Amino acid sequence: xxxLVTNPTSxxxxxxxxxxxxxxxxxxxxxxxxxxxSQNELVKGADTVVHSLQDSPSMNESDALDQAxxxxxxxxxxxxxxxxxxxxxxxxxxxxxxxPEEYMVNEKWKPLPSTEINGLCFHLAEFVCREYARERSIDxxxxxxxxxxxxxKLESGSVLYGADAVSGVIGAIECDLSPGSWxxxxxxxxxxxxxxxxxxxxxxxxxxxELQLGFTPVSIEK
Amino acid sequence: xxxxxxxxxxxxxxxxxxALQDDHHLILxxxxxxxxxxxxxxxxxxxxxxxxxxxAEGVDAIVNLSVLRHDRKLAFDVNARGCYNVxxxxxxxxxxxxxxxxxxxxxxxxxxxxxxxxxxxxxxxxSGTGLYAHTKSLGQEICRVFSENHDLHVITxxxxxxxxxxxxxxxxxxxxxxxxxPFSVTWEDAARAFPLSLEIPDDxxxxxxxxxxxxxxxxHGQFQNEKARRILDWEPTDNLEEYWKIDSL
Numbered sequence: 001x002x003x004l005v006t007n008p009t010s011x012x013x014x015x016x017x018x019x020x021x022x023x024x025x026x027x028x029x030x031x032x033x034x035x036x037x038s039q040n041e042l043v044k045g046a047d048t049v050v051h052s053l054q055d056s057p058s059m060n061e062s063d064a065l066d067q068a069x070x071x072x073x074x075x076x077x078x079x080x081x082x083x084x085x086x087x088x089x090x091x092x093x094x095x096x097x098x099x100p101e102e103y104m105v106n107e108k109w110k111p112l113p114s115t116e117i118n119g120l121c122f123h124l125a126e127f128v129c130r131e132y133a134r135e136r137s138i139d140x141x142x143x144x145x146x147x148x149x150x151x152x153k154l155e156s157g158s159v160l161y162g163a164d165a166v167s168g169v170i171g172a173i174e175c176d177l178s179p180g181s182w183x184x185x186x187x188x189x190x191x192x193x194x195x196x197x198x199x200x201x202x203x204x205x206x207x208x209x210e211l212q213l214g215f216t217p218v219s220i221e222k
Numbered sequence: 223x224x225x226x227x228x229x230x231x232x233x234x235x236x237x238x239x240x241a242l243q244d245d246h247h248l249i250l251x252x253x254x255x256x257x258x259x260x261x262x263x264x265x266x267x268x269x270x271x272x273x274x275x276x277x278a279e280g281v282d283a284i285v286n287l288s289v290l291r292h293d294r295k296l297a298f299d300v301n302a303r304g305c306y307n308v309x310x311x312x313x314x315x316x317x318x319x320x321x322x323x324x325x326x327x328x329x330x331x332x333x334x335x336x337x338x339x340x341x342x343x344x345x346x347x348x349s350g351t352g353l354y355a356h357t358k359s360l361g362q363e364i365c366r367v368f369s370e371n372h373d374l375h376v377i378t379x380x381x382x383x384x385x386x387x388x389x390x391x392x393x394x395x396x397x398x399x400x401x402x403x404p405f406s407v408t409w410e411d412a413a414r415a416f417p418l419s420l421e422i423p424d425d426x427x428x429x430x431x432x433x434x435x436x437x438x439x440x441x442h443g444q445f446q447n448e449k450a451r452r453i454l455d456w457e458p459t460d461n462l463e464e465y466w467k468i469d470s471l
Contacts, residue, residue: 035294062271065306069360070298073351115313115371120364124302127363128356135333135350 003173004029004046006075007054012090012148015166016050020173033071039078048173049079052090053121061117068121069128076132086139088172089129093144093158093192093204094119101157106205107144107190126190133188140187141172146194146204157203161195164217168193171213178212191215223420226281227251228268228308229288233384234323237413238287245417251277252288268304269296278311283319283420291354298357305361309368309376318374320365321419326382326405326445327355328362329433335444342446343380343433362433369431377419378433384409387460402465404442405435411458412436418454426453438462 001024007013008028020026029042031054043049053067072089079087096105098112113123126142133140145168146160160168172191179185191209194202195217209215224247230239231252236259242248243261250257251266266273268288278284286308290300305322312320330341331350349359365376382405415436434450438458450456464470 061306062269062303065303066298069302069357070295073298073356074294077351112370113367115309115368120367123367124360124363127360131331131349131351131356131359134348135331 001025001047001173002045003027003048003050004043005050006031006033007052009054009056010052011150012162012165012169013050013052015162016169019166019170031067031071033075033078035074035077039074040082043075043078043084044082046079046082046084048086048088049075049084050088050090050169050173051075053125055118064117064121065124068125072125072128076128076136076138080132080136080138084138086141086173087129087132088141088143088169089125090169091126091142091144092119092122093146093194095123096144096192096204097158101203103203104205105192105203107192107208130188133186137187139177140189142190143168143172143209144190144192144204146192149195157200158194159197160193161218164195164215165193168209168213168215171209171215175213193217223247223282224280225249225283225285225420226278227285227287228266228274228304229286230263231257232287232289234381234409234412235287237409238285238416241410241413241416242285242420246420249277249281268307269299271303271307271310274304274307275311275314278308278315278317281315281317283321284308284312284317285321285323285416285420287323289323289358294353297353298360301354301357302360302364305364309365309372309374312374313368313372316373318424319420320374320376321416322362322365322376322378324358324362324378324380325355326380326435327352328358328378328380330445331355331359339444340446341444343435343449366431369429374430375424375427376431377422377427378431379412379415379419379436380433381405381407381412381436383407383437384412385462385465387411397465399465402462404440404444405437406440406462406465407437407458408460408462411438411460415450415454415456418456422454428453440466442466 095111095113146158147156150162177185192204230250248261251264257263333348349355369376383403387408
């Protein structure tokens, strides 16, 4: 499979590429993603694009919004034109954290984004992805990631260890989703990814990712 | 009430200005330098966050008429980021009423319009990916999120097609009923929704983010304007029957 992964400054992107390279042709590409013809060249020949938002402290809110709305629109526009069949967007569980901690929140719950710029950007990027999935029939998979932790030190009710994040993304890239019993497989799928912690109950259900993507989060004793 | 209007030099702007200027202190703004009128005017790009925040200081309400349809960069800057800038300005200054505007497919994109009838403004947004509709829909979503997180009310007025009324109307030979959009309204009737939207008390609004279809009374049955009548007390005065009634054609 030919796979394009964006956001090379992200450790997660680099780790994903390292794993994928074993059995796929992989390219790592940096934004910004314009609407020039070069955008089509970038995605040409790719079967799957894995996209995430660049997180830079120097980025102001206008640039962050531009990245989350216009640039992802441009990327999806090029993907549709070039026949890319699958688009995996790495989002965040932040828009689901407004629910009380005692609720077991899965993908059927309505997102409750705040106006904090990073969370809002994830929400708006999902908004763009959803319309492409609905209208242009590209297979879009949104992975709402918990709080990424690479060294096992993060105190969070929705921690996602690095290795789990990588395995979840690989599952989203490689798995063909089965049709439901009464409808064809949807072109729009959201999955929550969170690791297990033996001392804290998970806030977010990862059942859908486990069943459909083969996601098997490790359980770490803290 | 002191009202900041963004995008006031557009097609609808002069009608809104006329409908509001007798009862409100208006600060008109647009990206264009020129303005021919007697109200206070500032040149302002709605995509300029600091500029919008600065222009909104001391006002009671913001009316956002800004729109850009074709250029991809500018459409996102104006239609989507512009709404973010408006809402940031409202929160910054404690402005509790924002009137946003957009085309009907901000909410009811081709997935509704090409298939359905009785389309009201309460439906979940499905703009599709068309540039104009999608960027306006993102702007509306930003408004909705801000209204749910802050102490302010957003009223969004949706339009589609504007018609001249009275003496300015097209001659009968220029009217093509097959081109008539069943979401049309005269400029004057459209503008009359703005004072109603500014003046309606918070407790008369069902939620902090309300959307209204603004078009005249039509027998086609594809869209519904009942909510604007019921909540805003908006009454269109011209049903544009010259576009759809055989005796008038």
